[in-house]
Amino acid sequence: MSVLRTQSANQAPAPTRMSYLRPAIVMTVLLTLATGVVYPFVTTGISTAVFNYRAEGSLIRDNGVIVGSELIGQNFTRDNYFWGRPSATSDTPYNPMASGGSNMAVSNPALDKAVADRVAALRKANPQSSPQVPVDLVTASGSGLDPQISVEAAQWQAQRIATARGLTLAQVNKLIDDNTSSPLASFIGRAWSTYLS
Template sequence: MSQLRPALVLLAFLTLLTGGAYPLLTTLIGQWWFPWQAGGSLLTLNGETRGSALLGQAFTGRDYFHSRPSATAGTPYNALASGGSNLSVASPALTAQIAARARTLQAQDPHAAGPIPVDLLTASASGLDNGVSPAAIAWQLPDVARARGLTEQQLQTLVDRNTVHPWPEFLGPTYVNVTQLNMALSTLPRR
């Protein structure tokens, strides 16, 4: 019995410390130093929340850039069902999905030059990626420019503003945040 009391006191102390004080402290520090990120990195347009800069969205029109395909269950970019397809590279189902995506992209833009970048054909591990490579944007840029009635140079300026260059470089490759890019496109007047 003499050993039970110190064990219960230590259990209660560590529970309060690691289950209460530490999470509260890290939450407060995160909200103080990184308020936008801690708040969900929400994107608003005309006072209405339209999404998060951290999550991809399904854009289907020719006048918007397309993100990586999503393999989430139910609906594309379903944050409640984050996860990949778990299909192996040798899977016939994955090969069929990639071929179908390639046919769809080529049908949407028969004028596109060069091979389709791989990140427009394959889903990410989370199914929620918000970015694609600059090559994937460059492949789509002429079609989006035609659909919007803009020059490629005008559109490239917008792309450059939404390109993320991780620093230091070993943190990841340069990518274009498609969610933010398409939100910026939504603010442009239609021609």
């Protein structure tokens, strides 16, 4: 009888539901604070201090007024500007809140019609250019927001811009060269031109 009494006195109390829930709740709160509050504030603070221009969205200013971002294209339609890739965003072109591709397959008749319409419009606006329209002027990028065009696309539009601005073709080509970025490590990817800045 004494043996049984000793064994029952040494046994720990049975765990309760709260003893299981308390560590889970504490860890959830701690990790939420660490990853949802502390980490974002620390990374934002460091990036703002070290890479301020990039951290604020690579904004382009003209006399102190924000006119765009290096990261998002704009819908230029006047003859004196470079025209970028078509935007796949719905309603408003280059809307960053609706970023995404058109997701149309190459077999989709709607894509064929859209490309044919874009080619016709570009040829009409650029009659002095080659009939072969660069593909990036008629197809949207994966994000639908890209501000870059190929060097070929910029050169294809050069005569129209030179005429509209009263410049020589050589002056416009120099602007293209001055705003062209080389491929990564000189061989990965393609050279591209930013037409917004």
